Amino acid sequence: MDPDLIGSRVGYAFRDSSLLRRALTHRSFGADHNERLEFLGDSILNCLVALELYERFPQLTEGELSRVRANLVNQQALQGIARGIGLGEQLLLGEGEMKSGGASRPSILADAVEALIGAAAVDGGFPAARQVVRALLGPGLAAVNPRVSGKDAKTRLQEFAQGRGLALPVYTLLGTSGQAHAQSFEVQCAIEELGIRTEGRGGSRRAAEQDAAGKAMMLVESR
Numbered sequence: 001m002d003p004d005l006i007g008s009r010v011g012y013a014f015r016d017s018s019l020l021r022r023a024l025t026h027r028s029f030g031a032d033h034n035e036r037l038e039f040l041g042d043s044i045l046n047c048l049v050a051l052e053l054y055e056r057f058p059q060l061t062e063g064e065l066s067r068v069r070a071n072l073v074n075q076q077a078l079q080g081i082a083r084g085i086g087l088g089e090q091l092l093l094g095e096g097e098m099k100s101g102g103a104s105r106p107s108i109l110a111d112a113v114e115a116l117i118g119a120a121a122v123d124g125g126f127p128a129a130r131q132v133v134r135a136l137l138g139p140g141l142a143a144v145n146p147r148v149s150g151k152d153a154k155t156r157l158q159e160f161a162q163g164r165g166l167a168l169p170v171y172t173l174l175g176t177s178g179q180a181h182a183q184s185f186e187v188q189c190a191i192e193e194l195g196i197r198t199e200g201r202g203g204s205r206r207a208a209e210q211d212a213a214g215k216a217m218m219l220v221e222s223r
Contacts, residue, residue, distance in 0.1 A: 001090050009085040010116055011135025014123050021092070023119035024112055026102065028094030034115035041118030044126075048117075048133045049073050049141075057146050071152060072140050075110040076207045081136050082109035101179055106203045153213035157189070160220055166193050169216065171209045174199065189216045196220065 003020055007013040014020040019037075027033040049072055053065050060068070071077070082088065088103035091112060102108050113136065121129035134141075151159075157169050174186040185205045189212035190197045196219050200212025 001092065006085075006087075006090055006116075009135075010120075010132050012120050012124065012128055012132045014119070016123050019119040019123050020116075023115040024087075024090055025092040026094065026097060026108060026112075028097040028102070029092040034112065034119075037115040037118035037122070038111045039118070040121060041114035041116065041129075044121050044129050045114055045117050045133060046073055048130050049137065051130075052133070052137075052141055053144070056141070057144070060146055067151065068144055072137060072144075075106055076203060077140065078110035078113045079106040079203065082113050085136070087112055153210050153217055157191075157213045157217050157220075160217070161191060166191060169213065171212065173205060187212050189213050191216065191220075194220065 001021060001024055003014060003017050006020060006024075022032055023034050023037050025033045027035060046069065049069050050065065053060070053068055057065070057068075083104075088109060091103055091108065093102045093108075097108075117129050117132050117136075120132040124131075154169075161168055170190045170192070172188045172190070174188050176183050176185050178184045183203070185202055185208040187200050187202075187205060187208040188197060189200065189209065196216055198212045198215035198219065200208045200210065200215060202208035202211050
């Protein structure tokens with residue numbers, strides 16, 4: 001574990017390195033693990049993202065804000081953030097968990113992100129936690145488009161097709177790879193009447209479909 005490297009990637013330098021170590025320690029490694037920090041971080045993350053959305057988008061209703069937050073704060077999104085900062089390489093895992101691919105398991109990665117946020121809150125209070133949340137979720141927050149009111153890509157693409165009298169998009173599973181605990185799915189999204197075919201990937205079939213739908217939306221919006 002490299003505290004300086006992690007600090008640079010999460011946008012916060014921990015004063016108490018033992019908190020950072022605990023945040024990255026899976027229960028398979030030892031008794032001083034990250035589950036309590038994960039519990040704390042989960043609550044703080046939801047609160048801080050809600051606050052960010054409330055301040056940024058005064059025109060959105062409660063339901064719309066809830067949908068946007070759900071798109072930003074979920075296991076798929078958090079494990080993607082963890083992969084983006086190379087968090088798996090910094091985790092402390094037991095030998096068995098390490099051999100079974102725990103460092104790339106979506107649930108372990110997502111939990112570690114929440115534990116980091118919880119650790120930042122304990123180390124530096126609410127402002128420190130907000131600093132980490134902004135560093136990690138900043139790109140996602142910046143990409144929120146209030147015009148779509150928090151609707152996911154598949155919903156938006158379906159509404160686009162229905163609004164123009166087109167057949168609904170067809171999603172086809174192209175293949176899977178990886179071991180059972182860390183599979184990767186590849187899905188094709190097709191709108192035949194527009195000649196659109198896109199491919200998406202994700203840690204679940206649903207995530208891969210969302211990825212493919214998002215790429216299809218980019219194509220139809222650019223026309």
